[in-house]
Amino acid sequence: MHTVETVLVVLMLGAITGIVARYMRGIPLPLIQIALGAAVSLPQRGLHIAFDPELFLLLFIPPLLFSDGRRIPKREFFALYKPILLLSLGLVLFTVIGLGYVVNWLIPSIPLSVAFALAAVVSPTDAVAVSAITRNLGMPSHTLHVLEGESMLNDASGLVALKFAVAAALTGAFSWTEVARDFMWIAIGGLGIGALLGWGFSVARDRVTRRLGDLAATQMVLLLWLLPFLAYIVGERIGVSGILAAVAAGVTTNFTELNRSNFVAERMQSQGTWTIIEAAFNGAIFLLLGLQLPTVIGVTLEEAGPHWWLPIVYAACISIALLLLRWIWLTLGVQGSLLRAHLEGKMTERPSRLLTVVSTLAGIRGAVTLAAALSLPLMLNDGQPFPARNLVIFLATGTILFTLVVGSIGLPLLLRRLPHQGVPSVVTEERNARVAAFKAAIASMVLDKDQVQSADPHWLAEYQESAGLLTQEYRRRIDMLLPEAMDTVEAQAESPEVTRRRHERYVVEMELRLRALRVERDALYAERQKQHINDESLRKLVSELDLSEVAMTRRLAMAREAAAVSAEAAASDQETDADS
Structure with a gap:
């Protein structure tokens, strides 16, 4: 099958598995995609592709790591740099040395240098796999940030270790x-x-959009999507880590976007584009991994002959040793750093043995490991076949599957046993930020004395009436977020039952507004069907209603949350009155 056709089929299957996963909520999406990939490649006439590691790394990894770099909270990332570096650098070195000797002891037919190469292949955790497995399982936020930071940075250290392990296997020299x-x-x-590339793109974008505004939004989003590929290619061409270049470009671009609050169209298009890219490319990675499984397993088991079960046992033993080494490093090398971060207020959750086990199982290997294993050379410098190459690829693949399955099964079970952390600090920060924005909007509507004196009386009356209604609306929204922020003495003194009724009334109002918006949209489509408006007008009007619905839906969710809290307070107050 042609490469382009293969990519299109893989993207289509990724979209289909995303839909299937909605009906199979108990099974993580990556496992569904790997199983489907293996299934479609099993038959004699199934989908078989020649896996090019360099092409794979170029097409799928840069945009995903770039997106992670843009999305990861920079404040937490830099606050937790010590544990992140201990994992992304120290743990990789510890794993390469420790697991290398374990592999050489377990399988004497694998030379020590090749054993180190295998350890280097499986040492980096996979950013895509970690996010896909842990993001929706209730992982403590700061722990997730540490894991994502580790997986984005340890690719470079793992690939460097692989490079020198292979060089030692080829030449016998090491320095x-x-x-x-x-x-x-x-x-x-x-x-x-x-x-540098992220900063250069941001400077050029600012100069263009300063002249054109949102007229160039679509072109800027397209260039932003191509930026991670450029960073990766340039990095690889000059001999540095293209993976880290893509990550750094994403981080830099996110920093420069802090001053682009006015470009609404570009921001909305960019968000939609990256949502599609992440979903499509995430699925493609795990499907490609599944497509390689039958070939890798078949070749290795055929070489093993009557002892076909031995490679499977080796893969399980190496995977267990890998997780054990990770647990040791987390316990001895990282626990103290995490505890200091907790005491300094940089981490909400306190490190514990259970959290250490959770972080151990979250060390999931993924597509980068497979690509690194398949990049091993076929021949040594003297023309001899590379020692145990097929077995190394099989063991790396087995490690990926083992960590994926163990993480998918073990993480949900362990995360349920973690003590409840209370309201996450990020939720409180979001509420305070919303309140600050609402208060700033209220303050902006106040006219100074000169404006009042020079204003037309008719306009001033209309303005004050409109400002009063809008101020009332903002105050009600503040009340939904922080009831204690209400200004009036009557509101502060009202009973929990009165607060509950007021919140429920706000919920009813939001539901009514949301229903009215949907009726408006249906009416617009009816107008288009009657040929009263054209398609362009329909898209413009519906887009406005869609934006309003998104905001209204979020506001309704906050109102329901506030109503639930006030209902609990009212019920508690009634119980107190009954007891007294």
Whole structure:
């Protein structure tokens, strides 16, 4: 099958599995996609593709890591840099050395240098897999930030370790000085070129949009989507980490977007575009992984002959050793750093043994591991076949499946046992930010004395009436978020029961407004069907209603939350009165 056709089929299957997962909520989406990929490649005439690791890394990994770099909270990322670096650098080195000796001891036929190569292949956790498995399981937010930061940075250290392990296998030479020098160049160079390209794009975009505004929104979103590919290609061409370049470009671009509050159309188009890209490419990665499984398993088991079960046992043992090494490093090397971050207020959750086990199981391997394994050379410098290459690829694939299955099963069970953290700090921060924005809007409607004196009396009366209605609306929204922020003495002194009724009335009002918006939209479509308006007018009017509905839906959710809280307070107050 042609490469373009293969990519299109894989993207289509990714979309289908996303729909199927809605009906199979108990099974994580990545496992469904891997199983489907394996299923469609099993038959004799099934979908078989030649997996090109370099092409795979170029097409699918940069945009996803770029998106993660844009999305990850920068404040928490830099606040937790110590545990992130301990995991992304220290744990990789610890894993390569420790697991390398374990593999060589377990399978003596694998030379030590090749064992180190296998350990380097499986040492990086996968940012895509970690996000896909843990994001919707209730993982504590700061722990998730540490895991995402680790998985975005440890690719470079793992791939550098792989490079020198392969070089040692090919030549028999090894130099720690050369390793350190090359690692600094690859890592710092990748971060630097990515940051430079992200900053350069942002400067050019600001100059263009300062003249054209949102007229160039579509073109800017397209260029933004191409930026991670550019960062990756440039990074690889000059010999640094293209993966880190894509991450750094995403982080830099996000920083520069803090001053672009006025470009609404560009922001909305960008959000929709990246949502589609993440869903499509995430699915493609795990489907491609599944497509390789039958071939990898078949070749290895055929080579094993009557002892076909041995590679499976080896894969399980290596996976368990990998997780055990991760648990040891988290317990001995990272626990103290996480505890200090908690005591300094940088982490809400306090490190515990259970949280350490959760972080251990969250060390999921994914597509980068498979691509790294398949990139192993076929021959040594003397023309001999690379030792145990097929077995190494099988063991890497087994590690991916093992960590995915164990994480998918174990994480939900363990996360339920974590103590409740209360209201996350980010929720409180969001509420306070909304209240600050509402108060700023109210303050902006107050006219100073000069404006009042110079204003036309008729306009002033209309303005004051409109400002009063809008101020009342903002105050009610503040009340929904923070009841204690109400200004009037009557509101502060009202009983919980009165507060409950007022909140329920607001919920009814929001539901009524939402229903009215939907009736408006249906009427607009009816007008188009009657040929009273054209398609362009329909899209414009419906777009306005869609934006209003999104905001109204969010406001309704907050109102329902406030109503539930006030209902609990009223019920508690009634119980107190009954007891007294």
